[in-house]
Amino acid sequence: MSFLKFILKNPFRRKNSAILAIVGIAIGIIVIVALGAITDGLVNTFEDTIHAGGADFSISGKETGDSAYGTNTIDASWTDKIVAVEGVDEAYPIYVVLTSVGDDYMNTLIGIDPVGTALADISMKEGRIMEDGENEAILGEIYADDNEYEVGDTIEIDGEDFEVVGIYESGDSNMAGGVFTSISKVGELMDDEDSISNIYVKVEKGVDAQEVADRIDAKYGDNITTITSVMEMEQMA
Incomplete structure (x- = not known):
């Protein structure tokens, strides 16, 4: 055989x-x-x-720091620099801090230009977006439910009273447990109106987001870090 x-x-x-x-x-x-x-x-x-919120990528500080994101805050003037980069359509800064909110000694407070909420991962469930510079806040639905807040209530933030003008929902559970107000109010509360945490960036229609991110890195990479979906995919892999 x-x-x-x-x-x-x-x-x-x-x-x-x-x-x-x-x-x-x-x-x-x-x-x-x-x-x-x-x-x-x-x-x-x-x-x-x-991409849930509409932003193609975000920008943060280069160095490790003690901000809510674990990086150093960056100067607010970076927003204008990023908007001027070829291929960028919109750029909105956010300022994320940990401060006293309601009965919580420490909670996430997010400051953003009211117009820029379109690039954040939130959608209004009740009420409306806060107005710039006003003592108004919108609460994540998880935070509002857990603390029994409704539209029209008053919430104390860093020792000041804010009117709850809206409740938002989000696909991000951490975001749904946070509180938003205008970025100008956060800067005022922190006595630091020239600092921001991140910048949401949306590129022009038909433009490759990674190319724009690479362009920003090539020009400003020594000072800031771009966080793109491509980079996040590699980290996940």
């Missing part, structure tokens, strides 16, 4: 072992294919989350 015939006939001499081996190999292949599909699904979901 040739060696080839021996190989072909041998598995069928022990049918049970052969069947178990085949089933085992098949299960292994199915698991690998399923894990691949799940991974692709997670990547797509993460990509959707990054």
Whole structure:
């Protein structure tokens, strides 16, 4: 008997072992294919989350610091510099701080230009967006539910009374547990109107976001960091 015939006939001499081996190999292949599909699904979901608010990428400080994002704050003038970069359509700064909000000694307070809320991962559930420079705030639905706040209530932020003018929802649970007011009010509360935490950036229609991010890195990379969906994908992988 040739060696080839021996190989072909041998598995069928022990049918049970052969069947178990085949089933085992098949299960292994199915698991690998399923894990691949799940991974692709997670990547797509993460990509959707990054773009949920409309921003293509964001910009933060270069150095590690003690801000709410773990990086140093950057000068507010960076917003104008980023807007001037070729391919950038919109850029809105945010100022994220940890301060006393309501009954919480420390909670996330996010300051943003009211117009720029379109680039944040939020959508209004009740009420309206706060007005710039006013003692008005909008609360994430999780925060509002947990603390029993409604539109029209008053909430104390860093020792000042703010009117709750809206409740928003978000796909980000951390964001849904936060509180927004205008960035000018956060700067006033912190006595630091020249600092920001991040900048949301949206590129012009038809322009590749990664190319614009690379352009910003090439020009300003020594001072700021661009956080793009592509970079986040690599970190996830």
